[in-house]
Amino acid sequence: MQVRCMLCGKKEDITPENVDYKKFEDNPKAVYICTLCSARTFHEAKEGQKPIKPM
Numbered sequence: 001m002q003v004r005c006m007l008c009g010k011k012e013d014i015t016p017e018n019v020d021y022k023k024f025e026d027n028p029k030a031v032y033i034c035t036l037c038s039a040r041t042f043h044e045a046k047e048g049q050k051p052i053k054p055m
Ligand SMILES: [Zn+2]
Pocket: 005, 006, 007, 008, 009, 010, 033, 034, 035, 036, 037, 038
């Protein structure tokens, strides 16, 4: 299925092997953050510059 990153707007296809797949099956409106953005936010959170607010 196709999901859109809430941070960069990039569209990605996720497969049932993806950890987020079930989440979107249960809730199609769940927030998706692509690997690139999640790596970046994780890094930034670690630096303490920008706290993440997971919904
Ligand atoms: Zn992204």
